[in-house]
Amino acid sequence: MPVADPTMLTPADIRFSVAPMMDWTDRHCRVFHRILSRRARLYTEMVTAGAVIHGPRDRLLGFDAVEHPVAMQLGGSVPADLAAAARIAADYGYDEINLNCGCPSDRVKNGSFGACLMRDPALVAEGIAAMRAAVPLPVTVKCRIGVDDQDPEEALPAMADAVLAAGAAALIVHARKAWLQGLSPKQNRDVPPLDYSIVARLKAERPQALIGINGGLTTVAACAEQLTVLDGAMVGRAAYHDPEMLLGVDPTLFGEPAPVPDGFAAVEAFMPYMAGRLAAGVRLHDMTRHLLGLFPGLPGARLWRRHLATEAPKPGAGLEVVRDALAHVTRPAASLAA
Known part of the structure; x- marks a missing residue:
């Protein structure tokens, strides 16, 4: 039988995930979420490539084996640094490396990564290719539909095509623009309108690509609706503020009993x-x-x-x-x- 490519993902792998959330999805949070769902894919908080390379690695990257499948989200824009950080993360045993191209905070603006990268798909593609060459893990991207005055009808397909051509195993789209000028990071989670239809069209036009959606999903039923046209649904704040919603993930989305009753x-x-x-x-x-x-x-x-x-x-x-x-x-x- 052919051996599965460890750098690829299946639709089941991204069918449901809990979003990376700064200050929230630390290792303790992830262990608790794993108790509520065996099948949810869990993500770390964003860690910058520089911190991974030069910082306290065990504190930043350590995790419990029960968390699998667990992905590390990286922030950065220098391909060589991303590759070096990915190698370190792979040594820690992560199941996936995810590149942040959607965070709108002042920190990422000053560091020229996160949502800023929506303006430079070619650079993101270089980073994906560098990480792909460095580690035998799936490398994925989480992005917005655009930033500031970009036309999402142009910005999102440009990003998708660039990263998929570079070997990204999946693309997860937060279905809002990020406004780097004029809105705070908190406002960027709610004020820009959601546009689920543009993500659905992206998938329809690229049926072979694995594409998931994030933004505004607050129930497992809403995730199931998105999964009629997309491969994955990612939930953020709703899963954190009402963790018991995760008890519905395995039964509803995977046809398996919840790990615990309540x-x-x-x-x-x-x-x-x-x-x-x-x-x-x-x-x-x-x-x-x-x-x-x-x-x-x-x-x-x-x-x-x-x-x-x-x-x-x-x-x-x-x-x-x-x-x-x-x-x-x-x-x-x-x-x-x-």
Whole structure:
């Protein structure tokens, strides 16, 4: 039988993913999300190529084996640096390298990468080719539909064709423009209008390419709708602020049972990981801050959040804080019966 090309992806690989989110999708967050879905593809926060090469690698790149499949998102624009950073990431065992061509923050503007790269598809293609030559991993791109006064009907196809020709295994499109002048990074997540249709046309005109969509997706049902015309759906803030939505991913999108029945079971499953990290010197708050969105609408949810927010940051806080917080929440009768 032919051996699968390790630098390629299948539609199942990108069918659902949790977006890379700065300050949110750290290693603790990803372990918790993996408890909620076996099949979601998880992404790191963006790490710059320079930080990977010169910074504290274990702190920036270390992850738990349970996170697989997990992709590292790189920021940068110098092909040689991207290749060097990709080699380091490959040595850590990541399943994919994703190049950020969509972040609109001041930091990336000053560094001439992120969304700025929408203006230079040829340079992005050079970076993809350099990484492809450096590592036996899939290399993918996450981009916008354009920046500032660009015409998305020209900018998006130009980016797609350049990176796909260079060997990108998939393209994930945040279906909004990024306005680098006049809007803050926060406003760039909501103010520019979404245009799902342009991403659908991109796929229709390039049926062999793997193309996913990001932006404004808040439910698994919305993802399923996008998957009727696209290969992948990526969810960001909704998955973070309401992590229990991830419990619907495996049943709805993959036809498999959810790993745990509810958020209560997910917290219990997270306990051994938290115990291990506490023993290694990690603060409880660094882990529990990713749990605050659990139990929306349940009696006691506000007390759950308040207890974790006030008690977990205290020196020496341990798992008893989590158990005490959990005791505030009323578990639904159906859940108890199960």
